[in-house]
Amino acid sequence: xxxxxxxxxxxxxxxxxxxxxxxxxxxxxxxxxxxxxxxxxxxxxxxxxxxxxxxxxxxxxxxxxxxxxxxxxxxxxxxxxxxxxxxxxxxxxxxxxxxxxxxxxxxxxxxxxxxxxxxxxxxxxxxxxxxxxxxxxxxxxxxxxxxxx
Amino acid sequence: xxxxxxxxxxxxxxxxxxxxxxxxxxxxxxxxxxxxxxxxxxxxxxxxxxxxxxxxxxxxxxxxxxxxxxxxxxxxxxxxxxxxxxxxxxxxxxxxxxxxxxxxxxxxxxxxxxxxxxxxxxxxxxxxxxxxxxxxxxxxxxxxxxxxxxxxxxxxxxxxxxxxxxxxxxxxxxxxxxxxxxxxxxxxxxxxxxxxxxxxxxxxxxxxxxxxxxxxxxxxxxxxxxxxxxxxxxxxxxxxxxxxxxxxxxxxxxxxxxxxxxxxxxxxxxxxxxxxxxxxxxxxxxxxxxxxxxxxxxxxxxxxxxxxxxxxxxxxxxxxxxxxxxxxxxxxxxxxxxxxxxxxxxxxxxxxxxxxxxxxxxxxxxxxxxxxxxxxxxxxxxxxxxxxxxxxxxxxxxxxxxxxxxxxxxxxxxxxxxxxxxxxxxxxxxxxxxxxxxxxxxxxxxxxxxxxxxxxxxxxxxxxxxxxxxxxxxxxxxxxxxxxxxxxxxxxxxxxxxxxxxxxxxxxxxxxxxxxxxxxxxxxxxxxxxxxxxxxxxxxxxxxxxxxxxxxxxxxxxxxxxxxxxxxxxxxxxxxxxxxxxxxxxxxxxxxxxxxxxxxxxxxxxxxxxxxxxxxxxxxxxxxxxxxxxxxxxxxxxxxxxxxxxxxxxxxxxxxxxxxxxxxxxxxxxxxxxxxxxxxxxxxxxxxxxxxxxxxxx
Numbered sequence: 001x002x003x004x005x006x007x008x009x010x011x012x013x014x015x016x017x018x019x020x021x022x023x024x025x026x027x028x029x030x031x032x033x034x035x036x037x038x039x040x041x042x043x044x045x046x047x048x049x050x051x052x053x054x055x056x057x058x059x060x061x062x063x064x065x066x067x068x069x070x071x072x073x074x075x076x077x078x079x080x081x082x083x084x085x086x087x088x089x090x091x092x093x094x095x096x097x098x099x100x101x102x103x104x105x106x107x108x109x110x111x112x113x114x115x116x117x118x119x120x121x122x123x124x125x126x127x128x129x130x131x132x133x134x135x136x137x138x139x140x141x142x143x144x145x146x147x148x149x
Numbered sequence: 150x151x152x153x154x155x156x157x158x159x160x161x162x163x164x165x166x167x168x169x170x171x172x173x174x175x176x177x178x179x180x181x182x183x184x185x186x187x188x189x190x191x192x193x194x195x196x197x198x199x200x201x202x203x204x205x206x207x208x209x210x211x212x213x214x215x216x217x218x219x220x221x222x223x224x225x226x227x228x229x230x231x232x233x234x235x236x237x238x239x240x241x242x243x244x245x246x247x248x249x250x251x252x253x254x255x256x257x258x259x260x261x262x263x264x265x266x267x268x269x270x271x272x273x274x275x276x277x278x279x280x281x282x283x284x285x286x287x288x289x290x291x292x293x294x295x296x297x298x299x300x301x302x303x304x305x306x307x308x309x310x311x312x313x314x315x316x317x318x319x320x321x322x323x324x325x326x327x328x329x330x331x332x333x334x335x336x337x338x339x340x341x342x343x344x345x346x347x348x349x350x351x352x353x354x355x356x357x358x359x360x361x362x363x364x365x366x367x368x369x370x371x372x373x374x375x376x377x378x379x380x381x382x383x384x385x386x387x388x389x390x391x392x393x394x395x396x397x398x399x400x401x402x403x404x405x406x407x408x409x410x411x412x413x414x415x416x417x418x419x420x421x422x423x424x425x426x427x428x429x430x431x432x433x434x435x436x437x438x439x440x441x442x443x444x445x446x447x448x449x450x451x452x453x454x455x456x457x458x459x460x461x462x463x464x465x466x467x468x469x470x471x472x473x474x475x476x477x478x479x480x481x482x483x484x485x486x487x488x489x490x491x492x493x494x495x496x497x498x499x500x501x502x503x504x505x506x507x508x509x510x511x512x513x514x515x516x517x518x519x520x521x522x523x524x525x526x527x528x529x530x531x532x533x534x535x536x537x538x539x540x541x542x543x544x545x546x547x548x549x550x551x552x553x554x555x556x557x558x559x560x561x562x563x564x565x566x567x568x569x570x571x572x573x574x575x576x577x578x579x580x581x582x583x584x585x586x587x588x589x590x591x592x593x594x595x596x597x598x599x600x601x602x603x604x605x606x607x608x609x610x611x612x613x614x615x616x617x618x619x620x621x622x623x624x625x626x627x628x629x630x631x632x633x634x635x636x637x638x639x640x641x642x643x644x645x646x647x648x649x650x651x652x653x654x655x656x657x658x659x660x661x662x663x664x665x666x667x668x669x670x671x672x673x674x675x676x677x678x679x680x681x682x683x684x685x686x687x688x689x690x691x692x693x694x695x696x697x698x699x700x701x702x703x704x705x706x707x708x709x710x711x712x713x714x715x716x717x718x719x720x721x722x723x724x725x726x727x728x729x730x731x732x733x734x735x736x737x738x739x740x741x742x743x744x745x746x747x748x749x750x751x752x753x754x755x756x757x758x759x760x761x762x763x764x765x766x767x768x769x770x771x772x773x774x775x776x777x778x779x780x781x782x783x784x785x786x787x788x789x790x791x792x793x794x795x796x797x798x799x800x801x802x803x804x805x806x807x808x809x810x811x812x813x814x815x816x817x818x819x820x821x822x823x824x825x826x827x828x829x830x831x832x833x834x835x836x837x838x839x840x841x842x843x844x845x846x847x
Contacts, residue, residue, distance in 0.1 A: 046266070046269070047266060047269030047272075048265055048266025048267075048269055049266075050265045051265065114457075114461040115263060115264050115265065115266060115267070115461075116261075116262050116263035116264060116265055117263065117454070117457055117458065117461065120458075
């Protein structure tokens with residue numbers, strides 16, 4: 001880290017905490033899903049509920065992965081030399097919102113299902129995905145070489 | 150602790166070996182070359198195992214592909230045509246100019262992604278497994294190198310890997326004999342050319358299963374004429390699984406003759422003069438599109454997610470697909486009735502290629518056969534229009550087969566054979582009221598049990614109480630039986646087991662009330678006497694008169710006095726005897742009537758001329774006593790059967806007699822004043838047996 005930037009440090013700390021808590025929540029969800037498997041509950045395992053199973057699995061996987069993305073963002077933030085303060089704010093907010101909306105969309109989409117189609121909650125998922133995409137594009141651009149910053 | 154299976158031991162061994170190797174590689178601090186060598190060895194072993202697996206898979210795929218060539222598929226059969234013959238006919242290729250009737254079908258695989266629950270419930274049904282490719286997952290019978298023999302023909306059965314083979318008289322040669330009017334079994338087996346034929350397809354999976362082999366000349370499938378009985382786990386000659394004339398010929402069935410219409414989706418019996426028969430089907434078994442109609446358009450428009458959500462949230466019928474649950478009672482029932490009914494094609498639509506699809510009025514393309522008195526008085530315009538057509542067709546058909554109606558209906562027009570529930574139901578007052586449909590009681594996707602597919606929320610009386618709730622308030626006043634007893638269950642009195650098929654008695658779907666007068670008129674036992682087998686028809690008539698003000702019919706002396714279970718089993722026709730024997734094996738009639746006395750009369754049936762009657766008697770006797778195991782086979786030689794009959798009757802005689810005077814109505818049980826069996830009476834009734842030839846068309 002070159003010099004101290006309180007805003008940058010605050011952002012990094014926020015994402016580090018958020019990321020780990022998202023991993024905690026996702027692993028808790030994963031554990032619950034394993035319990036549903038162990039107890040052979042039809043509400044999750046029946047073929048009629050395979051859409052729910054897929055969506056909740058996606059919620060668990062995306063949550064865990066995005067939590068780690070937050071951790072990676074937090075630790076790499078000081079090295080993102082080309083990332084302007086405005087870009088940092090945009091990336092931070094988009095990543096934060098996207099990381100909530102994407103797994104939440106999958107989860108809610110699985111709560112109420114229409115046979116092979118998810119419930120309307122799944123509409124949050126594409127919004128979340130778009131926000132995550134924006135965030136990672138901004139972060140990737142910020143990761144360019146210093147000299148070009 | 151249970152035994153560990155070899156497969157489980159192998160898996161445990163493999164996992165343990167994998168862990169050991171991993172640990173050794175990590176911990177051994179091998180030098181570079183050794184580590185590389187070990188890696189190479191493991192890689193080579195892995196690759197060799199992979200190749201072995203692939204080779205096995207490829208062999209299986211080739212076997213399945215060969216099988217697919219033999220069974221009806223969607224495509225027209227490509228056959229090399231003799232150029233001379235083609236020139237003579239004037240066409241070089243089959244005429245495919247018309248629209249392909251199978252074009253709109255997509256198969257159940259496409260339905261699964263949007264309707265996984267319904268796909269799953271269908272997948273667990275016996276509808277799906279009605280017709281299957283003969284793979285190890287489908288074949289229930291044993292093919293262990295054994296030889297089956299019946300009616301002068303022998304069949305050798307063998308399993309080769311995942312394939313099932315039969316050595317038998319060449320079915321193409323037999324078909325040629327049939328075409329020339331020669332009964333194949335009139336030619337001795339030694340003179341028949343024999344062939345090894347691969348079993349390519351199966352029919353049935355619930356009660357019995359039969360098998361099909363392919364013609365070497367065209368697309369016909371010939372029946373391997375044996376049945377595998379699922380419950381009994383044994384083979385029997387096909388004709389012995391039905392009530393057929395005992396001295397009749399061996400059956401010779403071709404799949405596309407009739408099976409194709411109902412045991413496959415969109416079955417088409419195509420025939421080209423040069424390529425022969427080419428039966429085709431959109432899908433084997435009764436699959437999604439069998440009840441919902443061709444789904445190509447439905448699949449296409451619903452690739453649009455916005456439309457899907459609009460339809461789902463609106464809860465309105467999708468016009469691109471038929472949902473029988475949303476049709477009115479008549480149309481919904483006709484979806485089932487197309488197959489679960491006796492119908493005849495109307496000549497005009499058949500000639501123009503118009504086929505029935507779910508949602509159509511079945512009567513546009515078919516005449517629903519009815520034999521009841523009220524059918525002739527129908528006020529429905531279509532039925533009135535069709536009545537002369539039906540009469541004409543029947544008249545023509547009965548020239549060849551005078552017992553055509555008798556083979557299917559009781560004298561009052563009630564269906565007597567299984568699988569024809571629609572014809573029964575449409576005669577019911579409940580159906581005429583416009584409310585009753587098959588789905589009033591059954592559900593294809595929400596049933597408690599694939600057997601019968603009764604809707605989960607309409608079990609027992611609940612199906613009837615939907616429309617008749619008042620009976621529940623004072624049930625015992627109506628039924629005159631204890632509330633929880635089987636005598637108080639609606640269907641036991643209004644839908645008794647008076648239909649026969651699949652080697653059992655089945656509930657009638659003409660919902661009516663027990664009547665002694667009808668029993669007298671039709672020879673069909675009523676619900677009272679099917680449970681109270683030890684009571685006479687007069688006994689039932691007294692109660693029906695006292696309880697329901699039914700006019701008491703004038704009865705013959707035997708009807709007044711002798712238990713119906715005994716009278717029908719001694720004097721009835723083949724169906725009546727089989728039905729009595731079946732009922733004697735059921736827990737409810739045994740509880741209501743006591744069962745020890747039945748052994749003697751069941752023994753009497755062990756040498757019946759009809760195999761189906763002997764089968765029922767043997768099964769009922771086997772359940773009668775654990776102390777007296779029955780070493781009896783209903784297919785035994787006549788002399789052995791006669792011996793078993795004598796022995797069994799002698800064994801059960803004491804149980805049938807009543808020297809201590811405990812039986813209230815001795816006359817009903819054919820007991821003399823001394824409590825001994827009245828031999829002369831038994832002899833008289835046995836001599837009066839109705840021996841007319843029965844040939845029930847299940």
